[in-house]
Amino acid sequence: EAQVTQNPRYLITVTGKKLTVTCSQNMNHEYMSWYRQDPGLGLRQIYYSMNVEVTDKGDVPEGYKVSRKEKRNFPLILESPSPNQTSLYFCASSPRTGDTSTDTQYFGPGTRLTVL
Amino acid sequence: QKEVEQNSGPLSVPEGAIASLNCTYSDRGSQSFFWYRQYSGKSPELIMSIYSNGDKEDGRFTAQLNKASQYVSLLIRDSQPSDSATYLCAVKRGYNKLIFGAGTRLAVHP
Numbered sequence: 001e002a003q004v005t006q007n008p009r010y011l012i013t014v015t016g017k018k019l020t021v022t023c024s025q026n027m028n029h030e031y032m033s034w035y036r037q038d039p040g041l042g043l044r045q046i047y048y049s050m051n052v053e054v055t056d057k058g059d060v061p062e063g064y065k066v067s068r069k070e071k072r073n074f075p076l077i078l079e080s081p082s083p084n085q086t087s088l089y090f091c092a093s094s095p096r097t098g099d100t101s102t103d104t105q106y107f108g109p110g111t112r113l114t115v116l
Numbered sequence: 117q118k119e120v121e122q123n124s125g126p127l128s129v130p131e132g133a134i135a136s137l138n139c140t141y142s143d144r145g146s147q148s149f150f151w152y153r154q155y156s157g158k159s160p161e162l163i164m165s166i167y168s169n170g171d172k173e174d175g176r177f178t179a180q181l182n183k184a185s186q187y188v189s190l191l192i193r194d195s196q197p198s199d200s201a202t203y204l205c206a207v208k209r210g211y212n213k214l215i216f217g218a219g220t221r222l223a224v225h226p
């Protein structure tokens with residue numbers, strides 16, 4: 001089954017404790033992206049990757065890191081989480097970069113993160 | 117001013133009615149526009165994309181685009197309770213980015 005998976009789905013942690021949220025897709029997609037969703041603010045892009053070893057900042061990258069060592073995986077790293085990073089996080093992937101092919105983004109199930 | 121604006125709702129319509137969802141955007145150079153549906157607790161899924169002025173129909177859904185007015189809308193005909201969800205308008209910025217509105221919550225009551 002073609003899908004984007006995220007782990008964990010739910011996480012409660014404390015300020016300053018490093019964490020990683022994994023994202024994996026089995027569709028051989030080149031483009032992958034991380035979003036956070038907050039009430040009243042919608043989905044905001046954190047980082048994106050156009051291919052292996054190619055990543056770039058989105059609109060809200062502060063406090064986050066990413067890596068793309070393999071095509072299928074795009075982990076999101078919070079080196080020192082803070083309470084303002086409490087949010088619902090979505091990973092998404094898309095077939096190719098550029099033109100209309102990046103328009104259909106397939107979203108993972110989401111990770112609800114609470115930082116105390 | 118937000119790049120993509122939507123009324124948060126909730127928009128409440130009776131079953132069988134037409135639901136009309138609206139979205140405005142600020143970047144006059146935008147060329148690609150999308151509607152995503154998000155059920156409570158679930159991830160967004162694409163339901164419509166539109167690139168040219170005018171209407172685009174797909175089943176019970178019609179997307180309307182007016183670039184001069186910087187306005188995108190989604191009409192849902194014969195609304196069903198299963199259409200109750202949050203509808204996200206998204207606009208493509210540049211090469212790869214999608215900018216989402218905050219979403220409009222639609223409630224279809226029997």
